[in-house]
Amino acid sequence: MNGLVSLIGAGPGNPELLTLLGKRRLEEADVIVYDRLVNPAMLSPFVAEKIDVGKLPLHHKVSQYQINDMLVDLSKQGKRVVRLKAGDPYVFGRGGEEGQYLSQNKIPFEVVPGLTSAIAGLAAAGIPITHRDFASSFHVITGHRKANGKELDWENIAHQEGTIVFLMGMAQLPNITTQLIAHGMASETPVAVVQWATHWKQRSVSSDLANIVKTVNEMQITSPALIVVGGVVKLMGALQPHQPLQGLHFLIPYKQDSKLFNALQDEGAAVNFFDRRVKKPLAFDLPDFNAGGTLIVTDFAAFHYFQERLLTLGVDNRALTNWKLVACNHIVKYRLQEDGLLADELYDPKKLDYHRPVVFIGERVALSTYNAAIKADYIATYQSETVDQNIDLNDFHGIVFPSSASVADLYTGCTSDERELMSHLRCFAMGQTVADECQKLGLKNVIAVKPSYDNVIQTVKKVFSR
Incomplete structure (x- = not known):
């Protein structure tokens, strides 16, 4: 009997923006086939086999045709398969093509929608996609087209009312701005670019059509990013969230329903997990x-x-x-x-x-x-x-250790190079016993914290406000 294939939208990046049905399907899955932009923290809780088929711009290590065949083959083995995509699978995610292929091969499948970055990514930067004073409609356009595709209908796009959002369009940004102005859109029209929306490294800039390319180059904003054009960009300054730990990325030991994870995320931090020893x-x-x-x-x-x-x-x-x-x-x-x-x-x-x-x-x-x-x-x-960790510690601002065992779990699973990086990271140890264990292993930047989540949060705020 063929297994069910679930095409699931992971949302824009924050692991807590996954839908409840998406989470349940991931818990039930035998195999998870996931994309490059899926946050690793979203995958940590699930025991299924995980297959990375991520695509970089202009470089597909696994072609779409291979992915289609993989989904069919796994289903025919009787496995429950999750195809996990950033955003929504049917919003420029090629989910429609995968669904067609599964249907042609008589494979049972379902679609579990996700929050598209075209809406949620803008909100994370303080930009509502609609607003009574600025936009009563919106248009989402892809920056990618098929190799033999025609040029976009710029005359039509330039004269649309409402907000225009370009996804996967950073390589085309100079062409986008040139075409919009050439076809009649005012050069002073507000534009914003949001990079890594809802991730710890989210950055956003705003300007106008005439100057956004210069601004993006000066600020070194690259893909993945979305481009938004329209009056709603004017609200960015007033509505942009400002949380105490925003822009910080912490590593903590995996625990189901982790209160530490919740406490850090509630203060604006991004959190990822390391595996515990088996x-x-x-x-x-x-x-x-x-x-x-x-x-x-x-x-x-x-x-x-x-x-x-x-x-x-x-x-x-x-x-x-x-x-x-x-x-x-x-x-x-x-x-x-x-x-x-x-x-x-x-x-x-x-x-x-x-x-x-x-x-x-x-x-x-x-x-x-x-x-x-x-x-x-x-x-x-x-x-x-011991479990091999395979974590890029360069991506983190600090590690929180709730116990001595968690220190050993991470340390023993790291390579010598990773241990060297770890030794210089800020390590928040919950209790003197945990701090002693950190120092015994050669960690140099150890901060002892009274063992409560509130003390961790307050200490982290003080350390990173200096």
């Missing part, structure tokens, strides 16, 4: 619960696997009644509390009672850091396996 459960023996003693939880994942082992034996947390529960840091303490358990205290090796059993639970390698210093029993409930 956790593999281990077989282990449980301690003698009747004996009582001190149970030291070095990380919450370890305790999660510990709980799962209890439940398989028909036992729950009540088995720990005779045990003092100790959290290794504030993060573990908080996570235990979220799970309905209050830690008796935070870990301090000087306070341990060695007259009764002392048991550490944690990740296999991490537990070895305690072995030499403290005589106790150690239960490794899982082991972590």
Whole structure:
């Protein structure tokens, strides 16, 4: 049976502008075939196989014909396929051509619309595409045409009322302005160019038809960018958003429904994820619960696997009644509390009672850091396996580490060159223990923050306002 192919619009760039149906289809997908302009942060949460078929201007590493055949072949293997495109698949995204090809090959498909940059990209720069005082209509025109295509009907375009938006037109900007003026549009007509709309590196400039090419060259604005012509451009200064962390790009560990992600984005920052190490459960023996003693939880994942082992034996947390529960840091303490358990205290090796059993639970390698210093029993409930990160750290202004484990997750997955870049990035460590881990690994620009999201936001604002 052929699998469903979903042609999904990813929106202009901000991962939170994806539709709910688009998100659900990505969660259900076996394979995601995605374009160059899709934000990597949008792909991070999904476990499907990911295939990059991105196209650069004048360079297509995978042709459209190959993409069409790929979608058909994957569907015929019974896989659920997402074809993920920036913007909307049917607004100059060649989604119509892909849909035709799928239909001709009897492949079931659907279209999940996305926010087109022609509208959302303008809004991000403070330009409404319509306004009662300036435009009651709008026209969206592609800067690309088929190789044998005719010249655009400039006479018609130049005399249209309302807002005119050119997509994929940066290479044609000099020709666009020349043709519009030559066919009767006033040379003082307002024009704006918005680059990387809704991304962290969004930039926008405005001028008029006579001078926009000069302005764009002076400011070095290049593709991907959209061009907007019309009176609505006059509103850009008044309506352009100004948020405290706008233009900043942060790297954080992946977590589903991340509150840290939300907190940073709400202040205008762009956020991307690095992958956590893969956790593999281990077989282990449980301690003698009747004996009582001190149970030291070095990380919450370890305790999660510990709980799962209890439940398989028909036992729950009540088995720990005779045990003092100790959290290794504030993060573990908080996570235990979220799970309905209050830690008796935070870990301090000087306070341990060695007259009764002392048991550490944690990740296999991490537990070895305690072995030499403290005589106790150690239960490794899982082991972590490194994931190659493949992240261009040059694109980031800072990294936020909520835990020591997250520091190790990123560091161990980086190449030596990436570690060198990482060592000079601003690293915001949530708690002194996390800061110590950063410094132990040679990170030079470490900023310790009290472990709360609000403290992270306030500290980031102070650091980048200097």
